[in-house]
Amino acid sequence: MEAMMTGMINNIFFIIFPIILYQMFATAGQRNFFVSHRTTMTVLFSISIILCMVFPYQFLTEDYIFDLRQVPMIVGALYGGPIVSAVLFIVSAVGRIAIGGDGMYIAILNQLLVAAGVPFLAPLYSRVNRWWKAVLVFSISILSLLFNMFAGYFIFGDPIHNLIGIWLMLMLNQGGITILTALLIEHLQKQEYLYNSLMRHEKMETVSHFAAAVSHELRNPLQSVKGFVQLLQVYEYPRAKQLEFQQTILDEIKAAEELIDDYLIYAxxxxxxxxxxxxxxxxxxxxxxxxxxxNARNVELLVKRGNSLSPILGDSQKFHQALVNIIRNSVEAMPDGGKLEIELETSGSSICVHIQDEGVGMTKEQVNRLGEPYFSNKSKGTGLGLMVTYSIVDQMSGEISVQSELGKGTRFTLEFPKLTK
Incomplete structure (x- = not known):
């Protein structure tokens, strides 16, 4: 009994392990079994069949040798279709011929019927729910074993009534493992479907945030331009007034251009x-x-420059923009004034810029959302400044870390890889 359980567990492992292995290493978003990578899964199930045949186990009596090769054959035919089924049949047939024995022809004929018939049930299998899938694979497994049982009776004269208990146990054993394998694949496919749905939802949410930010920010300068143009069309203003309106229009157009440039930096x-x-x-x-x-906002800048002669790689203008965005936010976080400490630190292979304020601070949730489009702690903010800052630092191979506590302030750390001269 111990040897039988060990052999059964080994066969189950040979079947389940390739599926788990495939799920672990397959490319995210392309894990639809036998669709994205049919060749890979065909090879893995072929290995399962060979291992099951090479390491069979005695079932209840010493005279009855059994293995679970039909489980990957049935599942492979249902999920892979005719071509995959044909390949698995060839693998199992060659393996069975190599093993030999009295039941070789019955086994090969049984495998042929499974490989030829099961793919026709694949369309039905794909339409039903998971519980009907379990019933279907169990039924296929039972019919396959019934064929073996009656073929043995008619060809070799095996007494069915003496072995009916063994056959019933075989049917329950193989049928249960087939159900387990099919439900495991269904579960993994469901998880992959949910993953893909979540990714699509996040992409659509990002697009909607961008659309909201663009429409919100561009509407203000466009409305101003529209209003001044309408005024110039309706009234005859003095030349000086017209030039003032035109300059305002140019300023608003410039603001819109800068907004578009910021989005391009992010993208x-x-x-x-x-x-x-x-x-x-x-x-x-x-x-x-x-x-x-x-100074205009009663904020004192305290600078600790350190000793940093090693350069970093980046674009000067955009690096300035990233620092200005953070410093401005830090100043605005102290409406009643305070101290803003800026420290330059060199350590090992990196250079860090620390910017710490005594402002209102943030919660952990707010810190985690920094850099998201259209998220801002300011009532009239869009989050665009920090979004661009994160993008600039990332494109310079740097990292931003933030530590903050409500009522005590926030500390930004910009870390960049140091270049060796």
Missing amino acids: KPVYGEMKHLEVEAELSHVIKIMSPYA
């Missing part, structure tokens, strides 16, 4: 010349630009 690689940047010099330039903005 495409950083444009401009990628060159060696001295981070300390670039940071000094940004601090010089942002100091008046911070």
Whole structure:
């Protein structure tokens, strides 16, 4: 009995393991069994058939040798169709001929009937629910064993009434494993369907966020342009007033162009010349630009420059933009003023820029959503600035990490790989 259980477990392992292996290593989004990678799964099921035949087990009596080769044959025919079924039949037939024995011709004929008949049931199998699938594969397995039983009776005179208990156990054994295998594949396919549906939903949600952000941001400058053009059409303004309106129109058009440029930065690689940047010099330039903005809002900039002579690779203009976006957000997070600490740190193979404020802070959920399109902690914000910042840093092979606590402030860390001179 112990040897029988060991052999049965081995056969089950030979059948289940290739399916799990395929699921683990198949390309995400292309795991539809026998559709995306029929060749791979045919090879794996062929290996299952060979291993089951090479390592059979005695079933209840020492005179009865059994294996589960028909399980991958039945499942392969239902999911793979005629071509896969034919290949599996050839593999099993060659293996059975190599083994030989009195029951060889019955076994090959049985395998031929399975390979030829089961693919015709595939359309029906694909339409029914999972429980009817279980009934169908169980029925196919039972019919296959009944054929063997009656063929043995008519050809070799095997006494059915003496072996009916063994045959019933065989039917339950093989039928149960066939159901388990089919339901496992159905479960994996369902998981893959849910995964693909989630990916499509996320893509559509991103598109909707982008559409909302674009329409929201572009509507304001377009409405202003439209209003000034209508005024110029209806009224005769002095030349000075007309020039003022025209300048306002140009400013609004420029704002719309900058918005479009920001979206292009997010969608495409950083444009401009990628060159060696001295981070300390670039940071000094940004601090010089942002100091008046911070002073006007009663924010004190405290700079710790450190010693960073090693360059990084990036686009100077876009690097400035990324730093300006974060510094501006940090300043705006302190409506009553405070201190904004900026530190440059060199460690090992990387260069870090730390930006820490004493502002309102964020929850963990808000931190996790930073960089998403159309997510902002500001009442009139769209999240576009940080979205572009994350994109710029990523395109420079850098990383952004954020630590924040409500009421105590936020710390941004921009880490870039250091270039060796």
